[in-house]
Amino acid sequence: MSSVPPIAFSAKARRTAEQPISYLIAVAKANPQLISFAAGLVDPLTLPTEETLAIAQRILSDKDRARDALQYGTTVGYKPLRDAIVRHLEQLEGKPAAAMSISADNVVLTTGSQQALYILADILLDPGDIVIIESPSYFVYAGALSSFGARIIGVPMDRDGMAVEELDKLLHRLESHGELPRVKAIYCQSYFQNPTGLTLSLPRRPRLVEIARKYSRQHRILIIEDAAYRELLYDGEALPSIKSFDPTNSMVASCYTFDKPFAAGIKTGYAVLPPDVAREFTEQKGNHDFGSSHLCQQIAYEALADGSYSRHLTELHDAYRAKRDVMLAAMEKYMPAHPQVQWTTASGGLYVWLSLPLAVNTSRNGGMFDRALGEGVMYVPGEYCFQPDEHGHVPQNHMRLCYAVTPIEQIETGIERLASIVRRALVPAEPARAAQDSLTL
Amino acid sequence: MSSVPPIAFSAKARRTAEQPISYLIAVAKANPQLISFAAGLVDPLTLPTEETLAIAQRILSDKDRARDALQYGTTVGYKPLRDAIVRHLEQLEGKPAAAMSISADNVVLTTGSQQALYILADILLDPGDIVIIESPSYFVYAGALSSFGARIIGVPMDRDGMAVEELDKLLHRLESHGELPRVKAIYCQSYFQNPTGLTLSLPRRPRLVEIARKYSRQHRILIIEDAAYRELLYDGEALPSIKSFDPTNSMVASCYTFDKPFAAGIKTGYAVLPPDVAREFTEQKGNHDFGSSHLCQQIAYEALADGSYSRHLTELHDAYRAKRDVMLAAMEKYMPAHPQVQWTTASGGLYVWLSLPLAVNTSRNGGMFDRALGEGVMYVPGEYCFQPDEHGHVPQNHMRLCYAVTPIEQIETGIERLASIVRRALVPAEPARAAQDSLTL
Numbered sequence: 001m002s003s004v005p006p007i008a009f010s011a012k013a014r015r016t017a018e019q020p021i022s023y024l025i026a027v028a029k030a031n032p033q034l035i036s037f038a039a040g041l042v043d044p045l046t047l048p049t050e051e052t053l054a055i056a057q058r059i060l061s062d063k064d065r066a067r068d069a070l071q072y073g074t075t076v077g078y079k080p081l082r083d084a085i086v087r088h089l090e091q092l093e094g095k096p097a098a099a100m101s102i103s104a105d106n107v108v109l110t111t112g113s114q115q116a117l118y119i120l121a122d123i124l125l126d127p128g129d130i131v132i133i134e135s136p137s138y139f140v141y142a143g144a145l146s147s148f149g150a151r152i153i154g155v156p157m158d159r160d161g162m163a164v165e166e167l168d169k170l171l172h173r174l175e176s177h178g179e180l181p182r183v184k185a186i187y188c189q190s191y192f193q194n195p196t197g198l199t200l201s202l203p204r205r206p207r208l209v210e211i212a213r214k215y216s217r218q219h220r221i222l223i224i225e226d227a228a229y230r231e232l233l234y235d236g237e238a239l240p241s242i243k244s245f246d247p248t249n250s251m252v253a254s255c256y257t258f259d260k261p262f263a264a265g266i267k268t269g270y271a272v273l274p275p276d277v278a279r280e281f282t283e284q285k286g287n288h289d290f291g292s293s294h295l296c297q298q299i300a301y302e303a304l305a306d307g308s309y310s311r312h313l314t315e316l317h318d319a320y321r322a323k324r325d326v327m328l329a330a331m332e333k334y335m336p337a338h339p340q341v342q343w344t345t346a347s348g349g350l351y352v353w354l355s356l357p358l359a360v361n362t363s364r365n366g367g368m369f370d371r372a373l374g375e376g377v378m379y380v381p382g383e384y385c386f387q388p389d390e391h392g393h394v395p396q397n398h399m400r401l402c403y404a405v406t407p408i409e410q411i412e413t414g415i416e417r418l419a420s421i422v423r424r425a426l427v428p429a430e431p432a433r434a435a436q437d438s439l440t441l
Numbered sequence: 442m443s444s445v446p447p448i449a450f451s452a453k454a455r456r457t458a459e460q461p462i463s464y465l466i467a468v469a470k471a472n473p474q475l476i477s478f479a480a481g482l483v484d485p486l487t488l489p490t491e492e493t494l495a496i497a498q499r500i501l502s503d504k505d506r507a508r509d510a511l512q513y514g515t516t517v518g519y520k521p522l523r524d525a526i527v528r529h530l531e532q533l534e535g536k537p538a539a540a541m542s543i544s545a546d547n548v549v550l551t552t553g554s555q556q557a558l559y560i561l562a563d564i565l566l567d568p569g570d571i572v573i574i575e576s577p578s579y580f581v582y583a584g585a586l587s588s589f590g591a592r593i594i595g596v597p598m599d600r601d602g603m604a605v606e607e608l609d610k611l612l613h614r615l616e617s618h619g620e621l622p623r624v625k626a627i628y629c630q631s632y633f634q635n636p637t638g639l640t641l642s643l644p645r646r647p648r649l650v651e652i653a654r655k656y657s658r659q660h661r662i663l664i665i666e667d668a669a670y671r672e673l674l675y676d677g678e679a680l681p682s683i684k685s686f687d688p689t690n691s692m693v694a695s696c697y698t699f700d701k702p703f704a705a706g707i708k709t710g711y712a713v714l715p716p717d718v719a720r721e722f723t724e725q726k727g728n729h730d731f732g733s734s735h736l737c738q739q740i741a742y743e744a745l746a747d748g749s750y751s752r753h754l755t756e757l758h759d760a761y762r763a764k765r766d767v768m769l770a771a772m773e774k775y776m777p778a779h780p781q782v783q784w785t786t787a788s789g790g791l792y793v794w795l796s797l798p799l800a801v802n803t804s805r806n807g808g809m810f811d812r813a814l815g816e817g818v819m820y821v822p823g824e825y826c827f828q829p830d831e832h833g834h835v836p837q838n839h840m841r842l843c844y845a846v847t848p849i850e851q852i853e854t855g856i857e858r859l860a861s862i863v864r865r866a867l868v869p870a871e872p873a874r875a876a877q878d879s880l881t882l
Contacts, residue, residue, distance in 0.1 A: 277448060
């Protein structure tokens with residue numbers, strides 16, 4: 001390589017940084033005895049091995065069916081699956097698809113929901129465009145948005161999810177600064193957000209659509225609804241999606257996946273899109289890959305059609321609920337009682353978000369992270385989940401704790417270790433605040 | 442939708458046109474009795490249904506193995522498969538991987554070879570950058586390159602593939618015009634090119650690497666080698682890849698697929714990359730989708746490991762060779778004897794490229810295309826495969842004929858119909874040229 005000059009990579013490649021999670025995965029691999037609350041994978045013990053075997057046998061032992069599954073599919077995806085998804089959405093929303101102006105034509109299959117989110121960015125964003133996201137938010141998508149040269153602006157969250165009235169104020173400010181023409185999208189994880197586990201409350205859902213519509217002056221500001229965790233609901237109330245409050249199917253692009261609720265290995269997700277967005281999305285996906293694995297889409301279809309998807313979900317709920325309960329019980333038991341040691345308790349998803357006093361530094365280079373590793377436990381530093389403020393600062397007093405992959409019998413020990421590290425890191429208590437305001441999330 | 446303003450799509454989305462093949466697919470679907478030589482799919486009768494069933498059963502009936510396959514994989518791809526690919530490449534090239542400076546670290550799994558080609562464009566191209574391709578070339582990739590705002594310049598082909606000395610002259614011209622800094626890549630389909638079926642001759646392979654290296658002044662000009670059809674070799678000599686003439690693994694990025702030689706439905710391809718390109722490529726793919734289906738990668742691995750891949754290839758060769766022979770025999774039998782009615786005869790791949798006198802118009806709106814449809818036969822107009830010249834003109838006197846999907850018993854009838862249409866379209870013979878020069882391809 002020394003005799004050749006360097007590659008002149010594209011501006012986008014130069015804006016693409018290694019995902020911080022890669023480092024965490026490498027650390028976990030090198031330390032198999034580590035109790036890791038960092039990995040955002042799915043619980044391997046919950047994977048539907050028997051169901052998928054039965055489905056694969058059914059598809060592949062019927063010659064015609066097998067030939068169809070092993071042939072190329074279309075870019076937009078397997079039609080029976082798109083039909084089944086529409087029926088599935090009707091069940092989830094409790095209303096007919098027509099009431100949301102949705103048909104199979106509005107559904108595009110993707111390689112996981114990540115690809116759906118990515119292609120939405122690809123068709124929307126030019127360098128300098130603005131995307132508004134929750135603060136904190138899903139760091140992988142924030143990294144992808146940055147690769148497009150987007151300006152990412154965070155809106156604070158509280159216990160009810162994105163503070164939509166703050167969003168309204170933000171958009172108003174952007175408008176008064178003449179920046180509204182650059183605002184392309186509002187990214188919202190509507191269920192059990194990664195990293196906080198928080199869910200957008202019911203009243204905020206139609207309000208979010210209303211706000212996006214209000215500021216859609218010369219062009220439409222699209223709401224990108226990430227509903228990847230929607231069906232990981234262990235107790236409490238099932239909420240209709242943001243999209244369900246978009247009766248003309250014009251304001252919201254919703255992204256789902258079969259990876260979390262069924263099997264990550266089939267890497268099959270989908271987007272439910274307004275017609276004009278669906279058209280551009282599909283053309284772009286044609287360039288990307290011409291369509292995701294047809295075999296995997298047929299497996300997803302069979303899982304929906306034969307009921308193994310919903311049966312599997314019930315098992316999954318039991319397994320994750322138990323893990324969540326163990327983690328929350330251990331948090332209660334071991335975490336020091338301190339007004340600024342707080343954590344979220346979600347009715348679904350995979351995450352607990354732990355907030356510590358400002359003086360505690362959870363960042364990768366802050367000491368505590370290495371201390372935790374030394375004591376055999378790993379978390380995701382919360383700093384990854386925030387956008388830097390105008391001084392380049394991000395909050396460094398949070399942790400994302402995922403209970404999905406950790407064996408249930410290790411969770412209590414892991415939290416005990418972590419709590420001990422937290423206790424030692426606590427300086428004498430800061431004066432208690434009146435309340436945990438949104439910024440302390 | 443009427444009450445909301447339009448979406449402000451990205452510049453890239455605005456540069457993304459519907460692939461012309463979409464229209465052809467729609468026409469074929471609407472006319473199931475049509476004899477189509479247009480579809481570039483694989484022959485459904487050759488698909489390895491029994492092999493894939495056996496593999497799926499093996500993977501999914503072993504609980505641990507099944508859990509691994511149904512879990513997320515890594516972005517770069519399944520390690521045992523990357524190792525197996527390196528051994529497979531050693532067999533294909535007839536030399537050790539070390540002689541090409543290749544290891545599993547240089548192999549990245551993708552969603553078909555299309556995604557590999559796409560991500561290479563994504564990490565290399567800014568608007569205005571130049572990519573040199575064969576003329577004619579694979580229209581889907583040309584469309585993708587255009588979406589990046591790339592300037593695409595064609596190099597003529599002759600019976601030995603890309604005319605590399607013409608490439609040398611082109612690069613020299615670009616350099617003298619100060620445009621060399623914009624040249625990022627040379628795209629070459631090294632085996633049984635789509636659309637012509639032509640293969641880059643052995644002596645031209647090292648010469649191509651030499652030329653790319655020579656003009657890599659301030660930055661490296663990467664050769665993107667599309668080897669998707671490499672293993673569809675029915676008779677004749679197996680050639681080493683362009684990459685095999687890049688001993689330091691610095692000049693060539695090669696793209697392969699399991700879709701054509703094994704099963705399109707698993708949509709699994711791979712790229713073999715210089716280390717710096719592999720790094721950027723993997724980071725970018727992390728943003729795109731985090732990694733392709735782990736289950737499909739494990740199926741591909743098993744197919745390589747248990748020998749079903751190579752056994753299947755033998756069957757595939759027999760099936761495609763028979764179809765090619767029927768098509769070529771029918772061309773000989775029915776096509777009018779005319780000095781400017783010529784076609785390629787390839788020892789592999791899926792395509793025959795038919796060249797007609799300049800006065801004959803094969804384009805979608807040229808009359809002949811609809812006449813052919815009316816008589817129950819479809820081809821791909823050659824116009825799609827060329828870049829417009831400075832006057833916006835493209836050659837309109839070619840057809841791409843694919844024998845892959847057409848049932849073998851329909852091929853002769855289809856060619857007979859087409860030949861009859863061609864005969865009627867021939868104006869009194871133009872004066873015969875001294876030889877078919879490269880431009881008439």
